[in-house]
Amino acid sequence: MADWVQSRTGVIGLINKFLQEPVPARGRWFYVFGSSTLTAFAVQVATGIAMLFFYRPTVGEAYSSVLYIMNDVPLGWLIRSLHYWSATAMVLLLLLHLSRVFFSAAYKYPREAIWILGVLLFFTTSLQFATGNFLPFHEFGYWTGVVGTYMFKYVPFVGDGLYAVATGGDYVGQATLARFFLVHVLVLPGLIALLIAAHLFLVVKHGILGWWVNYRAFRQGPPPPGTENERFEHGSADEDVPFWPRQAIRDATASFLLLVSLFGLAILFRAPVFNEADPASLDFIPRAQWYFMPYQRFLDFMPGFYLTAAATWVFVILLFIGMLSLPFLDKDVERNPFRRPAMTVLGLTLIAMFLMLLVIEVMQDPAIYDIIPPGTGLTETP
Amino acid sequence: VDNAQAERQPSSRRISRREVLTAALGGATGLLVGIPLIGALIAPLLRPTVERVLVEAGRVDDLPPLEPRAFRVPLPVGGPDDPPVDRQVFAVRGVDGNLVVLLNECTHLGCRVEWLPARRLYYCPCHRGYFNVMGYDVNGPPPRPMYRLVHQVQNGVLFVSNEREPDGGV
Numbered sequence: 001m002a003d004w005v006q007s008r009t010g011v012i013g014l015i016n017k018f019l020q021e022p023v024p025a026r027g028r029w030f031y032v033f034g035s036s037t038l039t040a041f042a043v044q045v046a047t048g049i050a051m052l053f054f055y056r057p058t059v060g061e062a063y064s065s066v067l068y069i070m071n072d073v074p075l076g077w078l079i080r081s082l083h084y085w086s087a088t089a090m091v092l093l094l095l096l097h098l099s100r101v102f103f104s105a106a107y108k109y110p111r112e113a114i115w116i117l118g119v120l121l122f123f124t125t126s127l128q129f130a131t132g133n134f135l136p137f138h139e140f141g142y143w144t145g146v147v148g149t150y151m152f153k154y155v156p157f158v159g160d161g162l163y164a165v166a167t168g169g170d171y172v173g174q175a176t177l178a179r180f181f182l183v184h185v186l187v188l189p190g191l192i193a194l195l196i197a198a199h200l201f202l203v204v205k206h207g208i209l210g211w212w213v214n215y216r217a218f219r220q221g222p223p224p225p226g227t228e229n230e231r232f233e234h235g236s237a238d239e240d241v242p243f244w245p246r247q248a249i250r251d252a253t254a255s256f257l258l259l260v261s262l263f264g265l266a267i268l269f270r271a272p273v274f275n276e277a278d279p280a281s282l283d284f285i286p287r288a289q290w291y292f293m294p295y296q297r298f299l300d301f302m303p304g305f306y307l308t309a310a311a312t313w314v315f316v317i318l319l320f321i322g323m324l325s326l327p328f329l330d331k332d333v334e335r336n337p338f339r340r341p342a343m344t345v346l347g348l349t350l351i352a353m354f355l356m357l358l359v360i361e362v363m364q365d366p367a368i369y370d371i372i373p374p375g376t377g378l379t380e381t382p
Numbered sequence: 383v384d385n386a387q388a389e390r391q392p393s394s395r396r397i398s399r400r401e402v403l404t405a406a407l408g409g410a411t412g413l414l415v416g417i418p419l420i421g422a423l424i425a426p427l428l429r430p431t432v433e434r435v436l437v438e439a440g441r442v443d444d445l446p447p448l449e450p451r452a453f454r455v456p457l458p459v460g461g462p463d464d465p466p467v468d469r470q471v472f473a474v475r476g477v478d479g480n481l482v483v484l485l486n487e488c489t490h491l492g493c494r495v496e497w498l499p500a501r502r503l504y505y506c507p508c509h510r511g512y513f514n515v516m517g518y519d520v521n522g523p524p525p526r527p528m529y530r531l532v533h534q535v536q537n538g539v540l541f542v543s544n545e546r547e548p549d550g551g552v
Binding site: 059060143146147149150151161164165167168169170171172173174175176278279280281282285286287300 | 423424425426427454457459460461464465466467468469470486487490491492493494496507508509544
């Protein structure tokens with residue numbers, strides 16, 4: 001039976017090759033962030049499909065169908081709360097995985113393509129985080145959709161056209177919900193799955209690059225010119241162990257703990273439902289999702305405060321180009337974080353900035369920003 | 383030099399007619415697949431503009447100058463079949479007595495604004511933009527005044543349309 005499957009598909013040999021994949025012998029718990037991100041994505045897909053049985057993407061029914069999932073569908077509250085918490089877990093684990101790869105300089109030759117696919121996964125996942133919030137059509141998600149699409153208007157020359165394509169009309173409404181729904185449940189998940197497959201294929205091809213102490217060749221510096229040193233060239237660790245069973249059980253442990261945490265969070269803190277979106281109501285003060293708060297606060301601190309909406313694009317594009325070109329700008333073979341202080345300090349600075357800006361934005365005192373309690377202004381005349 | 387060797391050296395080889403034809407057919411097939419997709423994506427740009435509708439808002443005959451009055455009106459936003467969206471509008475009479483209808487939409491990033499009677503300003507809580515009573519941007523990031531909507535007054539009752547005045551009315 002196994003012979004037949006192997007002869008007709010070759011899949012058993014492929015699995016064996018994957019299980020025997022050499023993994024650096026040290027630093028192994030640092031390698032679980034990637035597989036945990038994948039597990040979080042699997043939870044997203046499973047709970048997302050489960051919600052699609054009940055969710056209705058129309059402005060009239062979206063919110064009530066979400067209430068139906070939360071209140072009436074058996075375990076519906078658990079499904080949606082798991083989706084909510086594993087979305088947060090996925091972006092956090094992705095950031096941890098990104099940090100690990102950055103500090104161990106794993107993006108360098110010959111792994112540039114793995115890094116590029118990872119950067120694309122970072123941006124597509126961020127877009128998933130943004131578009132998913134809009135689908136329940138609650139007041140919080142509605143206003144993030146309004147602000148997110150309005151940013152397109154600031155793109156030079158084609159801004160109004162992009163805004164019409166993003167919203168499907170003159171303002172956020174039914175056409176916008178249809179477009180966000182399509183992107184969130186079909187286009188981006190498909191794209192992310194393809195990117196993950198290519199990312200993993202190249203990880204198997206090139207192997208994981210581990211902690212710098214595993215690399216005696218690197219620690220001793222580049223070989224004299226003209227001498228061949230394949231281990232150095234390919235960044236192979238001094239000591240490898242097969243993926244199965246030692247690393248496999250670490251990945252499995254991390255994923256299991258992640259699932260236990262997600263269930264715990266989902267049971268203790270259910271995904272919020274807010275009130276139904278009402279564009280004409282003043283009862284809700286629009287605010288950004290936590291993931292985008294640091295960036296919003298960063299733009300607020302920029303000197304060109306009045307140009308912030310236009311500047312939004314500049315910094316996103318700079319971040320994208322900067323991340324894509326990182327392995328081509330930083331081609332030095334050094335992998336020791338202490339011997340590449342510029343990159344290490346850059347990484348630590350970015351992490352510190354993200355955390356500080358997030359804390360500032362979350363902790364801000366509404367009074368100093370002149371946020372007037374809702375309802376003190378002018379309400380409609382009956 | 384046999385044929386197999388020539389195949390391995392593409393730089394020294396001339397591009398054959400068959401290769402050009404295959405590439406052209408492949409490209410054309412890709413384009414044909416893309417047409418419906420791109421067409422749906424940019425449909426909002428190709429569609430004729432939504433017809434102007436007038437929606438009853440409420441009485442404005444007793445409105446004193448420079449005092450905004452808020453109304454909730456369902457305005458069409460997308461295609462002809464899409465349900466209208468409730469928007470808030472402010473009716474304000476200028477010192478000259480002319481009525482303007484301001485769309486409650488901060489021109490920075492589209493949030494709703496709130497009228498602060500004590501300060502006599504519209505305030506946007508998203509990024510702290512301010513507009514004066516006639517909708518002109520006075521502080522913060524908004525790049526332009528609030529949009530003005532085409533409207534009619536019949537027997538003291540205001541009817542608001544979904545159409546913006548040319549260049550937003552200012």
